[in-house]
Amino acid sequence: xxxxxxxxxxxxxxxxxxxxxxSPQTAPPPGSNQPAAGTGGVTAQGGxxxxxxxxxxxxxxxxxAAGGGGVGGSSGGTGGTPGGAGGTLAGAGGMPVxxxxxxxxxxxxxxxDGQAPGGAQPTExxxxxxxxxxxxxxxxxxxxxxxxxxxxxxxxxDELGIDLHVGAWIxxxxxxxxxxNALAALVNENHPSIKTAVVGNEVLNRTEDNGIDEEGxxxxxxxxxxxxxxxxxxxxxxxxxxxxxxxxxxxxxxxxMIWHTYGWWAGADIADAAALVTMRYQDVLAAYPGKKxxxxxxxxxxxxxxxxxxxxxxxxxxxxxxARFYMELRASLxxxxxxxxPFAAFDEQWKGTSGEGAVGAYWGIFRSDRTPKLAAMQLxxxxxx
Numbered sequence: 001x002x003x004x005x006x007x008x009x010x011x012x013x014x015x016x017x018x019x020x021x022x023s024p025q026t027a028p029p030p031g032s033n034q035p036a037a038g039t040g041g042v043t044a045q046g047g048x049x050x051x052x053x054x055x056x057x058x059x060x061x062x063x064x065a066a067g068g069g070g071v072g073g074s075s076g077g078t079g080g081t082p083g084g085a086g087g088t089l090a091g092a093g094g095m096p097v098x099x100x101x102x103x104x105x106x107x108x109x110x111x112x113d114g115q116a117p118g119g120a121q122p123t124e125x126x127x128x129x130x131x132x133x134x135x136x137x138x139x140x141x142x143x144x145x146x147x148x149x150x151x152x153x154x155x156x157x158d159e160l161g162i163d164l165h166v167g168a169w170i171x172x173x174x175x176x177x178x179x180x181n182a183l184a185a186l187v188n189e190n191h192p193s194i195k196t197a198v199v200g201n202e203v204l205n206r207t208e209d210n211g212i213d214e215e216g217x218x219x220x221x222x223x224x225x226x227x228x229x230x231x232x233x234x235x236x237x238x239x240x241x242x243x244x245x246x247x248x249x250x251x252x253x254x255x256x257m258i259w260h261t262y263g264w265w266a267g268a269d270i271a272d273a274a275a276l277v278t279m280r281y282q283d284v285l286a287a288y289p290g291k292k293x294x295x296x297x298x299x300x301x302x303x304x305x306x307x308x309x310x311x312x313x314x315x316x317x318x319x320x321x322x323a324r325f326y327m328e329l330r331a332s333l334x335x336x337x338x339x340x341x342p343f344a345a346f347d348e349q350w351k352g353t354s355g356e357g358a359v360g361a362y363w364g365i366f367r368s369d370r371t372p373k374l375a376a377m378q379l380x381x382x383x384x385x
Contacts, residue, residue: 047107047144047201047297047344047363099139102330102382105165105341106134106365107297108141109348110149113368116350122149124156131156133370134345136383138162140193142296142341144201145169146182154186157193164191167198167237170220172210180220184227196256198235198296199224204242214250221253237296240280244287251288258296259284260343263325267313270321273300274328281338295333295340300325302347302373303362317359323375326365346370 110122110130122130127149134141140163143150150166157164168183170176180199187197199221203212217236225234233255238247240261251257261280263273277298284293301317326342333340347368352361361368365376372380 047109100384101137101139102379103138103342104339105140105142105163106138106345107341107343108134108143108153108345110143110153111348111350112346113349115149117148119350122152124152127152128156129370130346131160131162133366135160135162137376137379140164140195141345142198143167144198145179146186154189154191154193158191162193163195164193165196165198165235166194167201168220168224170200170203170210170212170217171206172212176212176220177223180223181227184224187228187232188230190230194232196233196235197224197228198237198258199254201237202239202242202260203236205239214247218250218253221250225253233292235294235296240284243284246287248288251291255292257284257288257291257293259293260297261295262298262300262343264300264315264317267315269314270300270316270324273315273325274332277329277340278332278336278338281333295338297343298329298340299343299363301359301362302364302375304357304359317362319374322365322373323378326375327378 108130110127111117112122112126114120115122131141131153141153141157142165143153144167146166146168154164154166156162166183166186168179170179183197183199187194200217203210203217204214207213221234221236228234234253235256235258236250236254237258237260238250240259243251243257243259261277263270263276266276268276277295281295300322302319302322304317329340342365344363344365346366347361347364349361349368351363352358354360364373365379366372
């Protein structure tokens, strides 16, 4: 994939941004890192770390609604309240009341070494082992489809008391409609764990590849809403640049706006990454006052540096930087009551050849053999006694 343009330092962004605060860069190339069709006529699913979904200039602290917070998530406005149209920065429905665990939700795909969408699938016991590893850290997980190894997840989440945010994969294939129907059928089983139905993932970020525009995505959302008969919120998940193109029609169709951003794909130095993500959160909240908004994907890889083709990026992947990113993001967003979902729980070997480059295999906070990396170890230290 073609990496996105390297961002200037946050000091430059704050002191003299060359473009309007909060506006995205010229649309980056869409990601092509998603899996091919799976079995049973249902497209296989895996998460995304598309570089095309990660770019876009960060706004300054002043880009948030009136009285908004500043760089790095510091509070602004009288009395330190990051207020503005639609309430506090937590939005009209920010971070839910959780259990006090280190993370509210983490993005999860069940594939182990030698397994992949459309190929060998995890067993129920393997998925159970994964969820038992994650349960001390999180209130819930997000999955990207309903077939293959993902089919084991809802019942296990019910049993283990883990919240579930489940998606339908949409990729411009004949399987798209059946995937949406499968999502609706699963939600209609009334699993107590299912909290959100997510229709698609970065669909508009891949429009050039999948041929689906905003109107087409809305049609799938309408299909899901018509078929779902229980009271579960419906969401769409898009990248920061796609939401910042201003999509009031899409926003109006969903109960929850999920957005994604990655400081690493933007070429940010680790010292600036958490502040960059915080500023982008402010941008999205200011652009859609009154909506429930969740940062549904963000992260840092544990390997690979110089993600830019010319080798000039200061975004360096390492276990130390990954741990630093999550600790600093918690410190930045936590006081504002803003929720983020790390991508991802476990390394996935198959993603290293999925189109996003070798780095695709190293986004997990646990290795593919399920041993914890530094980020997971630091988060585990925060687990309530």
